Amino acid sequence: MEFVTTRDELRTIYKTPRPTDGSIRKELKALDGHCRSFIGKSPFVLIGSSDGAGNADVTPKGDRPGFAAVLDDQTIAIPDRPGNNRLDTLENILLNPSVGLLFLIPGMNETLRVNGDARITIDATLRDRLAVDGKEPQSVVVVTVKAAYMHCAKAFMRSDLWKPETWYDRSTLPTLGQILRDQLALAETAGSIDRELDQDYRKTLW
Numbered sequence: 001m002e003f004v005t006t007r008d009e010l011r012t013i014y015k016t017p018r019p020t021d022g023s024i025r026k027e028l029k030a031l032d033g034h035c036r037s038f039i040g041k042s043p044f045v046l047i048g049s050s051d052g053a054g055n056a057d058v059t060p061k062g063d064r065p066g067f068a069a070v071l072d073d074q075t076i077a078i079p080d081r082p083g084n085n086r087l088d089t090l091e092n093i094l095l096n097p098s099v100g101l102l103f104l105i106p107g108m109n110e111t112l113r114v115n116g117d118a119r120i121t122i123d124a125t126l127r128d129r130l131a132v133d134g135k136e137p138q139s140v141v142v143v144t145v146k147a148a149y150m151h152c153a154k155a156f157m158r159s160d161l162w163k164p165e166t167w168y169d170r171s172t173l174p175t176l177g178q179i180l181r182d183q184l185a186l187a188e189t190a191g192s193i194d195r196e197l198d199q200d201y202r203k204t205l206w
Contacts (some may be wrong), residue, residue: 027149031075031114035148038112039184039187040066042103045078047141049089049118052096064137068103069130074145076101076114079130084203093118099143103118105160109153135206181206 004010017023021030030037044062061078063069069077080090093099097117104111119142127136160166177193180186 010040027088028148029145029147031070031076031148032073034150035112035114036070036073038068038105038150039068039076039103042105042112043067044104044106046102046104047078047089048100048102049092050096050098051092055092057092059089062186067130067132071142075093076116076145078141078143079127080139081137081206090120090141091159093120093141095165099141102144109156109162111151112148113151114143114148116143118143130181132206188205 003036004013009200019025031039034101038146043065044060045068046058046060048056048058061080063081067079071077089099097119098116099114099116101114102111104112120139121142122139126140131138156162173192175194176197177195178191180193181188181190
């Protein structure tokens with residue numbers, strides 16, 4: 001198998017967009033009203049990060065619509081709720097602040113992409129602002145926007161992501177308990193693992 005190794009080689013496969021093309025012109029350097037509205041309606045964002053040494057990570061963040069707060073036209077605050085404490089993304093940010101965000105709205109095929117630099121804060125005022133039912137996030141990722149643009153619908157159209165009739169019947173797929181039991185060779189039954197997970201979800205969503 002041969003691999004593409006240079007930009008010039010890559011551009012023999014794909015045409016180079018012109019500065020006047022919409023794919024280039026649509027990139028904004030700050031959030032406009034449409035971006036702010038999209039983030040305000042989004043309950044889910046993916047955060048891509050890297051430690052700068054070739055170790056990359058993508059982590060999902062989800063909460064009630066608008067959980068990621070737009071502080072101003074160039075600043076987004078994303079609360080970090082209780083998780084598995086691996087801290088892959090947070091530790092990457094300490095080493096390399098560059099992040100890529102992908103905001104989704106269920107049922108909408110278009111997405112909002114944001115690239116920028118991230119920092120971590122435990123500012124009391126901001127944590128209080130982003131609290132849910134009195135429970136503050138453990139920390140907040142604050143992203144300074146460098147680029148923002150709407151991404152077209154093709155990937156979602158091809159995948160039929162939002163069409164329930166294309167979804168697998170969940171009962172035909174393994175539970176997380178079954179997967180963990182097999183992957184970790186656990187002695188517990190899948191059912192008991194699933195019950196423990198369910199109890200943890202109920203106690204530690206916020």
